[in-house]
Amino acid sequence: MPPPRDELLIPTDHGLWCAAGGFHIDPWKPVDRAVVTHAHSDHAVAGCGSYLCSPETAELLKAKFGPQTPVQPLQYSTPLAIGGVSLSLHPAGHILGSAQIRLQPTGAAAHAHGHAVWVVSGDYMARQGGGRGGGVGCAGASDEHAQTCRAFEPLRCEVFITESTFGLPIYRWRSHDEVMRDVNRWWTTNRAEGITSLLFGWALGKSQRILASLDDSIGPIAVHGALERFNEVYTRLGAKLPSILRSTSEQAKSLRGSGIVLAPPSADRSPWMRRFGDVSTAYATGWMQIRGTRRRRSAQRGFPLSDHSDWEGLLWAIEQTGASRVGVTHGYTEPLARWLREKGLESWIIPTRWEGEIAETGQGSSSAGEESPVAAGTERAADNGHEGSA
Amino acid sequence: MLRFARLYDELDQTTRTSEKLAGLQSYFREAPPEDAAWGLYFLSGGRHKRAVSATVLRDSAAEASGYPAWLLGECYSAVGDFSETIALLLPEPSGTITPRPLHEVVEKWIQPLQKARDVEKRRMLPDIWSQLDSRQRFVFHKLISGTFRVGAARGLVVRALAAVAAEGGRTGGAVEIDAATMEHRVMGNWEPTAAGFLGLLQGRAVAEEGSGLYPFCLANQLNGPPETLGNVADYLIEHKWDGIRAQLIRRPSAEILVWSRGEELVTDRFPEAAAAGAMLESGTVLDGEILIWEDTSRVGQAADTGSPRPFAELQTRINRKPVPGTPSRKKNNGQLGLFGASDLAAPSAAATPIPFPGRGLVFMAYDVIEHAGGDVRPLPMSRRRELLEEIVRGAAARAAGSTWLPLRISPLVHVNTWGDAAAIRERSRESGVEGLMLKPRASVYGVGRARGSKDAGGGGWWKWKIDPYSVDAVLMYAQPGTGKRAGIYSDQTFGVWDESAPGARELVPFAKAYSGLTDEELREVDAYVRRNTLEKSGPVRMVKPELVFEIAFEGIQVSTRHRSGIAVRFPRIKAWRRDKKARDADTLETVRALLHASLARSSGVFRTAETGTGTEGHTP
């Protein structure tokens, strides 16, 4: 059921609009004032008049859109008054700089909308028992050094806008460490057989998370060019990444038969792959939980490694908010909203431009040509981090 | 079970033949023989009866997981595989679980499930689930639902087995067995035992008497001009029949078996074919096609008269449900009561006569695989044909005086040039056949779709099919596909224009097509469906009718179950007609015209000289 008209946030054809604050959240068309949850392409478009975001996201946006990008960094947990709302950012555990946006109407706006606190999750990775630095931490790693972003922090609110990329109970993640052990084992086996390991995953977020957990005693590590600018930001902001080679033709010689190479999915089956000789290919994404997805990719291996919450994680996060109203967006919106309604919450679907095309597919193969050879190596292809596009 | 599930994963995860082979070999080398026997049985495509229906499995899973049926449905749409969906949904077992060997899983769980009533099954499943992890559950579900397929062709399984036999490590003596012999031994149904498995490795048959079935020789499709195949004189040419491919077996023990190409034992479903088998000498295996044949000329006394009836008439036989509880006609040796097809069909249901004089079921033989108890596959095609003619002549002589001849020989098509052959192929539709078969005279009877080389016997068989029917239709509905296409709107329904109501023009669904698009096109259509959904009902989306596709199909028949009044066989997308608008698509009337043409088909060209229309179709 749609929310009443005088809500604090209203879906428009540009994205979620906050009239009281005069800004859009994660717009998919350029707007004057954007508040951005994180730097993935399905949440941050080029050409906005200004970007309010975490300092880490600001650095990533500059790496993507150029140093002149009009960013306005805001530290986590620091309230900022914008028009009739008080806005603050809080860690979402998805990628470096990813934030939930907390909105509290003030003054006349509070009068108009009530005092309800709204939280927009953006993409998030939450898990019961996973706190800051502990058990799960950011994007899963239990080893503090392997963590590449701050862990999800549950917030109390009345209205919660949640993503639902993996909003079905078939999605239940194994731990980051367990999956990474499998990755390192796969690499070891390939190396023993003289085969180069080629691992496809999103250039921003996923790749750095994997890099931080690779066992560099196994062999040399290299990355596709599309990853480099993001690695640079991650390293500059304190992530501990192993020493990495460029995957140029000259370097390829020293990798061949022993190394592991990380690349965006758009590089799969491109001529770029030839330089590595005999390869074993694998994908790292939550979609690899499903056998059909892996077979469609004809990848030799699939590692179910996600920067999003699984079903239990979503339900846990929603419960933690204490919210009585939950807007569902970005993914398996219908089943999750229906489930929540059956549990007695008020829940409705918030359309996004991405929903139909990417998230819901579970494959994202249909999304705007990320995989097509035409798009290979382009900006979008390189960094679209939404798993829906994996 | 854990070892078997791990092997399943290994075979599933790699596309490299060498890795699959290595995985299979280590399984056959290391698994306890009583487990390896079952493993081999399942891997080589051994049939087994479904133990649990989809409904029982779904309901039990809903109960065990606590999720409502609608959510299971959503999950299934995303996964595209029922066994996998349920394996993923169920909570992991708590605590440590005792490993269950495969033979125990079969004997203690699967076989009792096959016998149990539904209420008992519902009681048993949660207990079984609590003792399996999700990887094992997935394979277990495949086994109990009768949907087990493995990522390795039987040829590969057999190669691995032969390699382990050649090592001799398991049995204390190396044995060289060629793959074709080994494959013949593991085909069909047999009782998997430790002794049988070790016997295979020692060069013996897996059971005292095996299934008798041989791997079918499959044809490659000829797409280019036949001239590329060389000299027409080097080929035996026959019609490509539109029936049920089968092997007719008269064992050394005189027992008669009919195995379909799907490796299902169908003896009881086609008693007339079995009657044809009774005309053979013991130790004979023929390859051919089960057809419904019409022969009013001399009431079936010659092997080369009459013409085939449409496949649709045969279909009623295939779809016929066996009568439950009826004992099977005959107990087949070496065949599993529980897993075999012997309890599939009941003679009372199958023996219904065809209610037309001069019309009956025949086994149209076109090759001989075993003669006088010996494997004759290595003989050249031309020699096997001579042998076959001899066999069928002998059978006809033995059956002299009977009113209907259920065993016939596929007539040769005699031509001097490829051009003559092409002209005959052009008339295939009127003759009720699908085109021509081209078989090199020098070729051996190959295993599977063997292309063969000149030195291995002159290459394999070619099918030179007629062009299919085709119709331009509009995409109306789509739902997520299964398997590789899970989660993608690849399961599509197409419609044509119905102009029968005055002043109205309405799309009616006419065919469901699953394949034919490239991955790239499929992605585009998927995106279109998502962006142009008019209505959702469960997983099905009704879309804005804008996209036009050329749909090809092999056959057309009347149907009361479809709104359009017609049903087509093997519909597939031939091309995306981006040049056409929805309004340019074909009408129901056009499609009906095809139907009428197909029904009005004359009795064809397989007439005797007496009726005067036949030009070919005579056995020399």
Ligand SMILES: [Zn+2]
């Ligand atoms: Zn996203």
Ligand SMILES: [Zn+2]
């Ligand atoms: Zn994201």
